[in-house]
Amino acid sequence: MDEPLSLPLAAPPRRRGRLAAHGWLLARRCSQLAILALFLAGPLAGVWIVKGNLAYSLTLDALPLTDPYVLLQSLLAGHAPEAIALTGAAIVAAFYFLVGGRAYCAWVCPLNMVTDFAGWLRGRLGIRGGAHLGRQTRYWVLAMTLLLAATTGTVAWEQVNPVSMLHRGLIFGVGAAWTIVLAVFLFDLFVSARGWCGHLCPVGAFYSLLGRKSPLRVSATRRAACDDCMDCFAVCPEPQVIRPALKGEASGAGPLIDSPNCLNCGRCIDVCDRDVFTFTVRTPFRRDPQ
Numbered sequence: 017m018d019e020p021l022s023l024p025l026a027a028p029p030r031r032r033g034r035l036a037a038h039g040w041l042l043a044r045r046c047s048q049l050a051i052l053a054l055f056l057a058g059p060l061a062g063v064w065i066v067k068g069n070l071a072y073s074l075t076l077d078a079l080p081l082t083d084p085y086v087l088l089q090s091l092l093a094g095h096a097p098e099a100i101a102l103t104g105a106a107i108v109a110a111f112y113f114l115v116g117g118r119a120y121c122a123w124v125c126p127l128n129m130v131t132d133f134a135g136w137l138r139g140r141l142g143i144r145g146g147a148h149l150g151r152q153t154r155y156w157v158l159a160m161t162l163l164l165a166a167t168t169g170t171v172a173w174e175q176v177n178p179v180s181m182l183h184r185g186l187i188f189g190v191g192a193a194w195t196i197v198l199a200v201f202l203f204d205l206f207v208s209a210r211g212w213c214g215h216l217c218p219v220g221a222f223y224s225l226l227g228r229k230s231p232l233r234v235s236a237t238r239r240a241a242c243d244d245c246m247d248c249f250a251v252c253p254e255p256q257v258i259r260p261a262l263k264g265e266a267s268g269a270g271p272l273i274d275s276p277n278c279l280n281c282g283r284c285i286d287v288c289d290r291d292v293f294t295f296t297v298r299t300p301f302r303r304d305p306q
């Protein structure tokens with residue numbers, strides 16, 4: 017099922033305090049901004065803790081971090097990567113394999129703040145409807161970007177990738193970057209709800225595949241306490257991932273949110289005043305903890 021529900025944006029939680037209802041959201045905004053600050057501290061203030069950008073960086077002149085999606089494009093383009101870039105990609109891939117691939121979207125990607133804002137504003141302005149895009153479209157876009165690299169011999173997608181462009185725009189002030197970011201914002205606001213991140217972005221698609229079997233998952237552990245208020249569906253950026261775990265007991269489905277498109281963002285945990293959801297660790301021998 018692709019789009020299970022069409023709901024207004026989050027109704028205010030009923031019993032939780034404002035802070036408790038936004039705990040994970042605040043934590044990940046802090047994470048996104050802190051990571052940005054680390055990248056900006058060098059060019060803007062001469063404090064070089066981190067050198068580089070999201071595609072490749074070196075922290076404290078010792079820790080290489082390479083975006084494995086960019087590395088894959090580079091390999092397909094026929095470029096031979098340096099050993100340090102391969103090491104950096106292995107570190108990043110291992111990290112997201114453990115914490116959930118799309119944790120990159122919720123906790124790191126700077127564009128997530130733009131698309132979240134567009135989604136919030138769309139709800140406030142009461143904008144409904146728009147273009148219908150299948151959620152699998154992002155995997156086709158991903159395949160096309162890889163094909164593009166293989167056929168052109170260049171990492172062509174990275175010249176227009178909105179995620180990289182926003183990062184470059186912030187660090188180096190590249191003017192064209194802002195046009196692309198604005199286009200994504202307007203697309204999400206007027207054309208398709210959660211259109212970019214939820215349907216098109218190949219970066220999110222790549223990371224979802226990377227974290228397909230990640231141990232860290234959200235689980236609807238106390239789903240029997242659910243009172244059908246639908247707050248979690250309303251705030252979730254990928255609401256289709258919730259239903260099997262929350263409502264699948266009758267059909268034998270476990271409470272683990274198993275979809276690789278769950279961002280591990282924690283918003284469902286934030287807003288549920290019945291404490292239905294929690295982070296959990298899936299063990300290799302027990303696929304769906306109860």
Ligand code: SF4
Nearest residue numbers: 121125213217219220
């Ligand atoms: S889907 Fe793409 S743009 Fe959206 S948060 Fe993830 S990587 Fe960033």
Ligand code: SF4
Nearest residue numbers: 252278279281282284
């Ligand atoms: S299910 Fe919860 S943690 Fe996963 S994307 Fe939705 S709100 Fe975020």
